[in-house]
Amino acid sequence: MLVPLTANEDAKAKLSIVKILKCKNPECKAWVREEFATPDQACPMCKGPMLRTMKHLPPLQKKFKAPAK
Numbered sequence: 720m721l722v723p724l725t726a727n728e729d730a731k732a733k734l735s736i737v738k739i740l741k742c743k744n745p746e747c748k749a750w751v752r753e754e755f756a757t758p759d760q761a762c763p764m765c766k767g768p769m770l771r772t773m774k775h776l777p778p779l780q781k782k783f784k785a786p787a788k
Protein backbone atom coordinates (compact mmCIF):
# COMPACT_ATOMS: atom_id res chain seq x y z
CA MET A 720 0.00 0.00 0.00
CA LEU A 721 1.34 3.43 -0.94
CA VAL A 722 1.83 6.02 1.74
CA PRO A 723 0.37 9.34 0.60
CA LEU A 724 3.48 11.45 1.18
CA THR A 725 3.15 13.54 -1.96
CA ALA A 726 1.45 16.63 -0.51
CA ASN A 727 3.87 16.76 2.40
CA GLU A 728 6.91 16.29 0.18
CA ASP A 729 5.69 19.00 -2.19
CA ALA A 730 5.38 21.50 0.64
CA LYS A 731 8.89 20.64 1.80
CA ALA A 732 10.35 20.93 -1.68
CA LYS A 733 9.00 24.46 -1.98
CA LEU A 734 11.10 25.65 0.94
CA SER A 735 14.68 26.59 0.39
CA ILE A 736 17.32 27.87 2.75
CA VAL A 737 17.77 31.57 2.20
CA LYS A 738 20.46 33.77 3.67
CA ILE A 739 18.89 36.61 5.60
CA LEU A 740 19.86 39.41 7.90
CA LYS A 741 17.88 39.40 11.12
CA CYS A 742 17.61 42.18 13.67
CA LYS A 743 19.68 41.49 16.79
CA ASN A 744 17.00 43.00 19.00
CA PRO A 745 14.93 40.04 20.29
CA GLU A 746 11.87 42.29 20.55
CA CYS A 747 12.16 43.30 16.92
CA LYS A 748 11.00 40.77 14.34
CA ALA A 749 12.45 42.55 11.34
CA TRP A 750 14.58 40.71 8.80
CA VAL A 751 15.58 41.15 5.17
CA ARG A 752 16.82 38.77 2.51
CA GLU A 753 20.57 39.11 2.13
CA GLU A 754 20.13 39.63 -1.60
CA PHE A 755 18.05 42.74 -0.85
CA ALA A 756 20.32 44.00 1.91
CA THR A 757 23.04 46.58 1.55
CA PRO A 758 26.50 46.17 3.10
CA ASP A 759 26.21 47.33 6.71
CA GLN A 760 22.47 46.87 6.53
CA ALA A 761 20.69 48.44 9.50
CA CYS A 762 17.36 47.19 10.77
CA PRO A 763 14.54 48.84 8.79
CA MET A 764 12.41 48.94 11.94
CA CYS A 765 14.70 50.01 14.80
CA LYS A 766 17.88 50.95 12.87
CA GLY A 767 19.81 48.49 15.05
CA PRO A 768 22.51 46.03 13.97
CA MET A 769 21.56 43.00 11.89
CA LEU A 770 22.78 39.44 12.26
CA ARG A 771 23.55 37.17 9.31
CA THR A 772 21.56 33.93 9.52
CA MET A 773 19.50 31.46 7.51
CA LYS A 774 15.77 30.93 7.13
CA HIS A 775 13.62 28.36 5.40
CA LEU A 776 11.51 30.23 2.90
CA PRO A 777 9.48 29.41 -0.16
CA PRO A 778 11.35 30.57 -3.28
CA LEU A 779 10.46 33.93 -4.73
CA GLN A 780 7.66 33.75 -7.24
CA LYS A 781 9.04 34.80 -10.57
CA LYS A 782 6.48 36.57 -12.70
CA PHE A 783 8.65 36.17 -15.76
CA LYS A 784 7.68 33.13 -17.81
CA ALA A 785 10.39 31.64 -19.99
CA PRO A 786 9.24 31.21 -23.59
CA ALA A 787 8.86 27.57 -24.55
CA LYS A 788 11.08 26.56 -27.45
Ligand SMILES: [Zn+2]
Nearest residue numbers: 742747762765
Ligand atom coordinates in the same frame (compact mmCIF):
# COMPACT_ATOMS: atom_id res chain seq x y z
ZN1 LIG B 1 15.10 45.90 14.58
